[in-house]
Amino acid sequence: MGAKSKKSNADAVYSKKSVKTSNPFDAAISQTAKRLNPFDVHVNKEKFKILGRICKHDRGLPGVSRAKAHQKRVETLGKQYAVKHKTNKFMDHRIGKHLTGEQLTESVMNARFLAEKLSQVRASNKAEKFNLNDDELLTHRGQTLEEIEKYRDERSDDEELEDEGLDAEFTSTAHFGGGGDAAQDRQAAIEEMISEQKRRKNEIAKDKDEVHDLTEKLDANYKDLLSLVAQATKDEQHEKPPPDAYDKLLKEMIFEPRGSVTDKLIKPEELAKQEAARLEKLENERLRRMKADGEEQETNIQTTHRSADDLDDGYFAAGNDDDADDTLAYDLDGNLGTHLNSKKDYQTGQSDDKSAEDSENEDDGEESNSDSDSEVDNLSDLKESGSESDSEPDHTPQPKTTKIKPQKQKFSETADTSIPYTIKMPKTYEDFTELLVKYTPTQQVTVVERIIKCNHPKLEGVNRENVVKLYAFLLHYIKDMFEDASEQDIGLHFQFVSQLMPQLHDLSHLNSERMSNTLLDLIKEKYAEYRKNHKAYPTLDTLIYFKLVSNLYSTSDFRHPLATPTYIFMQHILSRARVRTRQDIAMGLFIVTIALEFSSRSKRLLPAIFNFLLGIVHMAIAKRHEQLEIVPPFERDGPFSKLLAIPATSETKTLLPQKLQTADLVTHTISLDFKVRALDTTLCLIKQIFDEQMGEHTGACYLAGPFLPLIEHLPVNLYPDHVQQHCAEAKSTLKSVAEQKMKPLAPPDKKPKALRLLEPRFEVVYDDKRRPKMSKQKEERVKLLHKIKREKKGAIREIRRDTAFVQDLKLKQQIRSDKERHEKVKRIYQEASVQQGELNELARSKKRKKF
Numbered sequence: 001m002g003a004k005s006k007k008s009n010a011d012a013v014y015s016k017k018s019v020k021t022s023n024p025f026d027a028a029i030s031q032t033a034k035r036l037n038p039f040d041v042h043v044n045k046e047k048f049k050i051l052g053r054i055c056k057h058d059r060g061l062p063g064v065s066r067a068k069a070h071q072k073r074v075e076t077l078g079k080q081y082a083v084k085h086k087t088n089k090f091m092d093h094r095i096g097k098h099l100t101g102e103q104l105t106e107s108v109m110n111a112r113f114l115a116e117k118l119s120q121v122r123a124s125n126k127a128e129k130f131n132l133n134d135d136e137l138l139t140h141r142g143q144t145l146e147e148i149e150k151y152r153d154e155r156s157d158d159e160e161l162e163d164e165g166l167d168a169e170f171t172s173t174a175h176f177g178g179g180g181d182a183a184q185d186r187q188a189a190i191e192e193m194i195s196e197q198k199r200r201k202n203e204i205a206k207d208k209d210e211v212h213d214l215t216e217k218l219d220a221n222y223k224d225l226l227s228l229v230a231q232a233t234k235d236e237q238h239e240k241p242p243p244d245a246y247d248k249l250l251k252e253m254i255f256e257p258r259g260s261v262t263d264k265l266i267k268p269e270e271l272a273k274q275e276a277a278r279l280e281k282l283e284n285e286r287l288r289r290m291k292a293d294g295e296e297q298e299t300n301i302q303t304t305h306r307s308a309d310d311l312d313d314g315y316f317a318a319g320n321d322d323d324a325d326d327t328l329a330y331d332l333d334g335n336l337g338t339h340l341n342s343k344k345d346y347q348t349g350q351s352d353d354k355s356a357e358d359s360e361n362e363d364d365g366e367e368s369n370s371d372s373d374s375e376v377d378n379l380s381d382l383k384e385s386g387s388e389s390d391s392e393p394d395h396t397p398q399p400k401t402t403k404i405k406p407q408k409q410k411f412s413e414t415a416d417t418s419i420p421y422t423i424k425m426p427k428t429y430e431d432f433t434e435l436l437v438k439y440t441p442t443q444q445v446t447v448v449e450r451i452i453k454c455n456h457p458k459l460e461g462v463n464r465e466n467v468v469k470l471y472a473f474l475l476h477y478i479k480d481m482f483e484d485a486s487e488q489d490i491g492l493h494f495q496f497v498s499q500l501m502p503q504l505h506d507l508s509h510l511n512s513e514r515m516s517n518t519l520l521d522l523i524k525e526k527y528a529e530y531r532k533n534h535k536a537y538p539t540l541d542t543l544i545y546f547k548l549v550s551n552l553y554s555t556s557d558f559r560h561p562l563a564t565p566t567y568i569f570m571q572h573i574l575s576r577a578r579v580r581t582r583q584d585i586a587m588g589l590f591i592v593t594i595a596l597e598f599s600s601r602s603k604r605l606l607p608a609i610f611n612f613l614l615g616i617v618h619m620a621i622a623k624r625h626e627q628l629e630i631v632p633p634f635e636r637d638g639p640f641s642k643l644l645a646i647p648a649t650s651e652t653k654t655l656l657p658q659k660l661q662t663a664d665l666v667t668h669t670i671s672l673d674f675k676v677r678a679l680d681t682t683l684c685l686i687k688q689i690f691d692e693q694m695g696e697h698t699g700a701c702y703l704a705g706p707f708l709p710l711i712e713h714l715p716v717n718l719y720p721d722h723v724q725q726h727c728a729e730a731k732s733t734l735k736s737v738a739e740q741k742m743k744p745l746a747p748p749d750k751k752p753k754a755l756r757l758l759e760p761r762f763e764v765v766y767d768d769k770r771r772p773k774m775s776k777q778k779e780e781r782v783k784l785l786h787k788i789k790r791e792k793k794g795a796i797r798e799i800r801r802d803t804a805f806v807q808d809l810k811l812k813q814q815i816r817s818d819k820e821r822h823e824k825v826k827r828i829y830q831e832a833s834v835q836q837g838e839l840n841e842l843a844r845s846k847k848r849k850k851f
Contacts, residue, residue, distance in 0.1 A: 040064070073805045081809055272456040276422075279453055283421035419446055425455045425466040432473045433480075441496040448474065448503045457510055468514045471507045474500070475522055475545075482541040490540070490662040497544065501551055508552050516553070516562045519545065523562075527569050535633070537577045537587045540665050546570060546594045556601035563598065567606070570595050574608035578633045579615065580640050582671075585678055586664035588612050592685060599693060609689070610703055616682045617710045620644040620675070628709060644675045648718055652676060657722040679714075680723045687730040690737050704737040 042062050046055065083089075095115060096108040218225075243251075266274075419439065426432040436444045448470075455466040478500075481493045508515045526542040549555075549566045557563065570591050579585055592609050599605050615634035622645040624637065635641045646652055655676050664674060686707060694700040711731050716724050774782065 069801070070805070073802065077802060077805055078809065081806060269458040272453070272458040273460075275453045276456065276459055279421040279450060286418070286421060419443055419450070421450060422454050423447060423451050425451060425463075425470065426473070429473055429476060432470075433477065436477070441492060442499065444496070445499045445503065448500065452503060452506060464511070467507055467510045468518065471504070471515050472518050474504065474507070475519060475548075478544060478548075479522075479541045482544050483539065485540065485666065487663045487666050490665060494662055497547075504548065505552055519548065520562050520565065523549075523566055523569065527565075530569075530573070534572070534576045535578050537573065537584050540587075543587060543590060543594075543665075546591065550594050550597045555598040558602075567595070567598055570598075571606045571608050574606065574612045576633060578640075579619075579643070581668040582664060582674055583666060583668055585616065585643070585670075586660055586667075589616075589660060589678070589681055589685070590665065596685070596689065596693070603693060603696060605689070605693065610706075613682055613686055613689075614706055614710065616644065616678065617686075617707070617714065620646075620679045621710065621713050622646075622715065623713070625713060628713065629706075643670055644678055646672060646675050646715075646718055648715075652718055653720055655720050657720070676719060676723060679719070680726055683723070683726040683730045687726070687733050690733050694737065698742050700737050701740050701742055704734045707734050708738060 040061055040063055042060050044055070044058050044060075046058075095111045096104060099108060423435075426435055436447060439447055451470060452467065455462055455470070457464045457467060478497060481496070482490075485493060523545055526538060526545065530538050530542070546566055546569075549563055553563050554560060555563045555567075574588060574591060574595075577584070577588075579588065592612060595606050595609055611631050611634075615630060618628065618630045618634060618636075619640075619642060621628070622642060628636075630636050630641075652672065655673055657680070658673070658677050660677055660681055690700065690704055694703065697703075708731070711727060711734070714727065716727050719727075
């Protein structure tokens with residue numbers, strides 16, 4: 001029995017030694033446990049064991065932790081203390097200097113290698129700059145080594161072969177010519193052979209020279225012969241099929257110009273300086289030509305010679321009409337003709353400044369006018385017809401096409417209308433108006449543009465307040481034009497503002513804050529005037545500022561310092577001003593059109609727009625019903641409630657489709673054609689609003705509802721066909737929008753109740769009387785305060801340890817310096833004692849010599 005137990009114990013021991021565990025870290029753990037000193041392990045004992053509490057620091061190695069902390073301070077605080085008063089610092093400028101280990105990828109190493117190669121190349125280039133021997137070119141027979149490699153001359157190889165043949169023949173004859181001949185015969189044979197060899201060499205060289213000359217001549221005339229060869233080959237070849245689309249595309253890609261490096265971008269300051277310098281140069285040339293033309297006219301009027309610089313400027317030399325030549329030239333209207341054709345214009349004393357300006361500087365090309373024309377389409381919607389675009393119906397008043405002089409812009413026919421290239425900024429508004437009155441509206445735009453370029457804020461020596469003053473002058477000038485404007489002047493004034501819009505846009509961006517404040521002050525002033533009589537529509541000089549804001553500033557912002565007050569101003573006008581005359585209706589529709597421009601991007605419509613359009617449709621209904629309702633400022637049964645109602649006559653059927661005109665903004669009497677045009681414009685605006693801007697609004701059905709009964713009671717059969725068509729389109733649009741029901745608000749879906757699980761539900765129970773019951777938020781706050789306190793104590797402890805470490809470093813440094821000082825003092829004393837001993841020995845030796 002004992003033997004069996006011993007055997008089983010031995011087997012168990014053997015099995016323990018032979019079986020290996022699957023965990024590869026078991027061996028490491030055991031080795032660490034063997035090396036670990038149990039006396040180094042510190043155990044924190046707890047008085048009470050609390051269920052669920054985990055103690056992270058129950059066992060630890062304070063010595064190891066202290067050593068790690070000391071090493072960390074040596075690497076951080078120690079190095080910082082060592083370089084505390086050092087000013088120099090090693091900077092690593094390598095590529096990827098912050099990357100270490102696996103982060104150093106192949107791309108980073110390639111970039112470093114490439115940078116090193118480039119630095120070596122730059123260093124070699126610097127070294128080659130002073131190496132004068134590299135400039136020497138090695139040549140052979142007048143050709144460089146590169147040319148010889150490209151165009152190899154085969155003559156040298158042939159000469160070597162021929163020389164070898166001659167030398168072999170000569171050697172064989174001279175050395176093995178036979179031993180039986182006499183010496184004289186042998187000498188004569190050798191001389192004859194030498195002469196024959198020279199003759200053959202000369203013939204071979206001559207033939208080669210001739211072949212070489214012919215080859216070079218053929219190469220020189222190769223281009224001339226190429227056309228003949230190509231023609232011959234073309235005649236022999238058959239006709240090729242026409243190229244397909246692929247061949248055409250391939251040829252286009254072959255001959256497509258490659259991209260080239262462009263010039264650097266010009267800064268706004270440099271661009272302004274270049275433009276000012278260009279205008280100053282053109283002005284000097286213009287003045288020089290004017291002076292030369294005047295001197296020539298005074299000295300010799302009868303001369304017929306015309307130089308290349310004689311630009312005529314729209315004028316012709318005085319004299320007999322029979323002496324006039326028929327040279328091709330531009331007449332005063334800009335058409336190509338002869339001087340004979342333009343005599344009539346000369347006799348009337350008229351002149352065209354645009355042709356004169358084109359003649360003065362062809363390179364200028366009327367840059368200002370062309371830029372104005374291109375930017376008007378983007379920045380201004382005030383065209384001659386008053387419409388925004390052809391595809392989008394804009395029913396703003398339309399100016400008449402008759403060309404009549406403006407009321408406040410009278411131009412003298414004898415005045416000099418040539419525009420200087422450099423214009424100084426007028427000091428007062430009166431000087432500014434006097435400057436503009438000399439020119440036509442088109443030329444006034446050019447004058448304003450040149451004032452801007454000559455007084456650009458980026459130029460040196462230019463007052464930055466000039467552009468702000470010019471902006472205020474232009475706004476005041478526009479107000480004076482539209483103030484008390486007549487029916488004939490409004491169309492020209494709108495055209496002038498349309499052409500001036502690019503310049504106003506440029507000015508508003510030169511100093512946006514000051515410019516917007518200037519325009520805002522004017523709008524506030526106009527609003528204060530409107531508040532005095534809020535039941536009457538403001539004048540046209542106020543409405544034009546609404547158009548300027550719409551074109552120059554962003555109307556899609558949620559809150560804009562200038563566009564938002566203007567939008568509210570229009571809301572007050574539409575909701576309070578009464579409609580009594582034709583002018584009121586036209587101005588209201590004009591404001592509605594501008595308000596739609598404001599809301600085209602922001603999608604925020606004014607409520608007064610719908611009320612105003614409802615009132616206009618209500619005015620066109622002659623027979624009223626009890627179902628029709630209207631909201632002030634419109635009247636249901638007042639004397640002005642049927643301003644747009646038309647009689648049942650056949651005259652209205654013959655009216656052509658027309659839009660509102662600019663004359664409607666200043667006319668009070670209501671005509672039959674205006675009634676038709678106003679209703680047609682209103683129907684188009686209703687269709688535009690609900691078709692384009694109300695599609696995304698959820699409450700559009702409630703806004704479209706009041707329009708349907710009014711349109712149903714309209715006497716559509718009395719109106720022309722185009723009005724009936726617009727009415728049908730607006731009606732169908734309103735019906736489609738009204739049928740869309742708004743989705744009602746619904747409470748959020750409740751989360752489904754979770755299934756009851758088998759796990760027990762644990763509830764927090766506070767049995768400790770020392771800790772009072774607290775809410776969840778208060779408990780979290782207490783935990784955070786406790787954590788902050790603990791972290792604060794830890795931070796203070798670390799700061800104290802860091803301070804002790806730094807003090808230790810200072811103490812060690814002081815001890816080291818004191819030790820060095822003591823060693824130096826000791827060494828000095830030692831050297832001094834040696835010297836003193838030598839001096840004493842010298843003194844004793846002197847005393848002995850005396851005795």
